[in-house]
Every structure is written in C-alpha cells, then in structure tokens.
Amino acid sequence: MNALLPVRPEPPVEPPLALLAELTHRCPLQCPYCANPLELERAAAELDTATWLRVLNEAAALGVLQVHFSGGEPTARKDLLELVRHAASCGLYSNLITSGVMLDAASLAALAEAGLDHVQLSFQDADAAQADRIGGYRNGHARKLVVARQIREAGLPLTANFVVHRQNLDRLPEMLALGQELGASRIEVAHVQYYGWGLVNRAALMPSRAQLERANAAVAQARADLRGRITIDYVVPDYYAARPKACMGGWARRIINITPAGLALPCHAAETLRGFQWPSVRTVPLGAVWRDDPGFARFRGTAWMPEPCRSCDQREVDWGGCRCQAFALTGDAAATDPACALSPSHFMMADAVAAAEAEAAAAEAPELVYRRIRTAALVK
Ligand code: SF4
Numbered sequence: 001m002n003a004l005l006p007v008r009p010e011p012p013v014e015p016p017l018a019l020l021a022e023l024t025h026r027c028p029l030q031c032p033y034c035a036n037p038l039e040l041e042r043a044a045a046e047l048d049t050a051t052w053l054r055v056l057n058e059a060a061a062l063g064v065l066q067v068h069f070s071g072g073e074p075t076a077r078k079d080l081l082e083l084v085r086h087a088a089s090c091g092l093y094s095n096l097i098t099s100g101v102m103l104d105a106a107s108l109a110a111l112a113e114a115g116l117d118h119v120q121l122s123f124q125d126a127d128a129a130q131a132d133r134i135g136g137y138r139n140g141h142a143r144k145l146v147v148a149r150q151i152r153e154a155g156l157p158l159t160a161n162f163v164v165h166r167q168n169l170d171r172l173p174e175m176l177a178l179g180q181e182l183g184a185s186r187i188e189v190a191h192v193q194y195y196g197w198g199l200v201n202r203a204a205l206m207p208s209r210a211q212l213e214r215a216n217a218a219v220a221q222a223r224a225d226l227r228g229r230i231t232i233d234y235v236v237p238d239y240y241a242a243r244p245k246a247c248m249g250g251w252a253r254r255i256i257n258i259t260p261a262g263l264a265l266p267c268h269a270a271e272t273l274r275g276f277q278w279p280s281v282r283t284v285p286l287g288a289v290w291r292d293d294p295g296f297a298r299f300r301g302t303a304w305m306p307e308p309c310r311s312c313d314q315r316e317v318d319w320g321g322c323r324c325q326a327f328a329l330t331g332d333a334a335a336t337d338p339a340c341a342l343s344p345s346h347f348m349m350a351d352a353v354a355a356a357e358a359e360a361a362a363a364e365a366p367e368l369v370y371r372r373i374r375t376a377a378l379v380k
C-alpha cells in the first residue's frame with residue numbers, strides 16, 4: 001500500500017447503504033466487458049450457504065438496507081431462493097441482477113413468493129443477432145424477451161439494463177423503445193467501464209465522440225417523452241467527461257461488495273489494485289470489515305487526497321473519482337482519476353479517445369476477447 005499519505009478515516013463511519021453479493025462468477029454468457037475480474041473464481045471456491053446467511057445477518061445488523069444478488073449469474077446458485085427468503089426475513093430490500101437466461105415462470109414466481117423485491121435484467125443489444133454475438137450465447141436475446149414478460153407476470157418491478165459501447169450504441173433508440181415495450185419501470189443505460197475485461201477490449205468497445213453525441217440526444221429525447229412514467233439512468237462515459245463520477249458513491253461510503261470466494265471489497269474492481277490484502281468474510285465479521293479494515297479506510301473521505309483534489313471544491317461531490325481507474329491508467333491508486341480534466345494524467349483519456357476515433361474510422365473493429373476462463377490466461 002502507498003505509505004506516503006496517512007491512513008486517516010474520518011469518523012463517524014456511516015453504515016453502508018447496500019451489500020453487493022456476488023454469489024458466483026459462473027455465467028452462461030461471455031460478455032467482453034464483464035465487470036468480473038480476469039481471474040474468475042471457480043465454483044469450488046464459492047462461499048457456502050451458511051456463510052452467506054450469516055453475512056446477510058451481519059449486513060442487517062450493520063445497518064445495510066439493500067442487498068443486490070449479483071454475479072456472474074446469481075441464478076446459477078442452487079440456494080438463491082433460500083438467500084432471498086433470508087434477506088427478506090432480515091428486512092433487507094432485495095434486487096436480483098441477472099442475465100435472465102436461466103429463469104422461467106416457475107422460478108420467478110418462487111422468488112417473488114420468497115420476498116424478492118426487484119429484478120434488473122441485462123440486455124446486450126436490441127437486435128437479437130447482435131445481442132447474441134456480443135453476449136456469446138445463442139438465442140439468449142429471445143429468451144430474455146420471454147423472461148422480461150414473466151418477471152412482470154410474477155408481479156416484480158423490472159429494470160432493463162443496456163450496456164452500451166461502440167458496437168451497439170447506434171441502436172440506443174431501439175434499446176430505449178424495447179425497455180418501454182417490456183414494461184420496465186426503469187431503464188439503465190450503462191456505458192462500459194474500462195477496467196478488467198472492458199480494458200482488454202477497449203479498442204473494440206470505446207465509442208466515438210459522434211456516437212456519444214447522438215446517444216446523449218436520444219436519451220434526452222426519451223427522458224422528455226417518458227417523464228413521470230419511466231426513469232432513465234444514464235451516465236456519460238468517463239473518457240468523454242471533464243469530471244469523474246463519484247465511483248461507488250465514494251470509496252467505502254455507500255456499498256460493500258463480497259466476491260464469490262468471500263473477499264470483502266469497497267468496490268467490485270478493487271481486486272485489481274496492487275498491494276491490498278482484502279479481508280475475508282469467512283473469518284472477519286462484516287461490521288469489523290467496514291469499520292476497521294485499513295484498505296476500506298485508505299481512500300475513505302478526503303484526508304488521503306493529493307492535489308489537485310485536496311483543495312478542490314468538488315472533493316465531497318465526486319470523492320476524487322475512481323481509484324481502480326486511477327491505478328489502471330497511472331499505476332497509482334492514490335492519483336487523481338485521469339477522467340478529471342484537472343488531473344496531470346488527463347491526457348491519457350484524450351489519447352484513448354483519439355485511438356477510438358481512429359478505430360471507428362477504420363473498416364474493421366478489433367476482435368472481441370470474450371469473458372472465459374481460458375481467454376483470461378491469454379490477456380493477463
Ligand atoms: S456481464 Fe455478461 S458475462 Fe458478465 S456476469 Fe453479466 S451476463 Fe455474465
């Protein structure tokens with residue numbers, strides 16, 4: 001860990017709002033921008049049911065309000081129903097983040113009966129052939145259309161999630177229309193984040209500025225048309241922004257993430273940072289992780305910040321941006337996020353954008369590297 005700056009958490013440490021429970025890295029899809037690490041966990045390394053039940057108890061006792069069951073594909077876990085039922089019994093609001101391809105009417109009815117509150121269903125595109133190509137899963141899109149209807153029939157609110165990038169961004173109007181057709185109460189348009197698999201595929205996935213401007217206009221129009229009926233979540237990708245996002249709502253401020261093998265992280269990409277020993281919920285109670293772990297305290301608040309963040313009036317708005325992006329691009333997790341125009345490394349974003357523009361002008365995009373255990377060994 002960088003020892004140049006003092007580790008100085010700023011009391012009081014508020015409880016996290018949400019627990020992101022990554023139940024498994026198993027997934028039938030192979031999205032080339034997957035947020036999972038390159039080093040995917042195998043099933044044998046996953047936490048068992050009893051440990052997850054204890055973690056849910058500890059989360060509720062800590063003051064967590066929401067649990068997001070995620071993955072990989074969380075429905076690959078045979079104990080999902082039991083975990084959902086237990087979360088409900090602990091008073092936790094539960095959200096299932098899923099590709100949907102392993103769900104059906106019966107399993108959705110059972111999840112609703114167990115107390116599931118919400119489903120976020122991901123789509124790779126509005127065009128079936130393109131969606132199946134990007135997800136690396138044949139007939140997946142058709143299956144998702146059926147499952148979306150079944151989610152609504154089970155009485156569950158639906159968020160339609162579209163991950164966008166150069167290869168599908170021109171179909172954003174069709175994606176927004178699809179979200180409406182499916183009866184989604186919320187549509188989330190999420191630009192690819194460029195770390196892990198996304199960074200491996202950055203040259204193939206980074207949109208051009210012209211694409212981004214068309215997408216921004218499509219979202220603005222849809223927001224005007226759907227005001228009061230459907231909420232649209234949309235954030236401009238960091239590479240084209242002048243200021244970074246408040247990544248995870250600030251390091252160790254709102255969210256605690258548990259990996260399939262039980263590591264507790266302040267962010268799902270924090271395993272990419274060098275020099276951190278993340279605690280395991282197998283041996284450390286969640287409350288102790290949140291309050292006492294030095295890695296969680298390392299970038300909490302503002303005391304750790306270098307200039308220009310230290311004296312910036314935005315420091316409690318964006319919390320200095322993303323530590324994982326800072327590390328991925330500069331090699332220093334404590335650096336100002338290069339997404340910020342005030343960062344001395346901001347030129348790196350401009351260079352990546354210029355490369356994307358050149359790639360977009362070329363006839364052929366680079367081949368996608370799909371998220372598979374065997375391809376990880378080739379790109380690490
Ligand atoms: S992004 Fe794609 S590959 Fe990764 S977990 Fe989600 S559906 Fe599976």
Ligand code: SF4
Pocket residue numbers: 243244308309310312313314315316318319320321336337340341342343
């Ligand atoms: S200098 Fe730091 S705090 Fe200020 S806008 Fe940039 S990243 Fe945010």
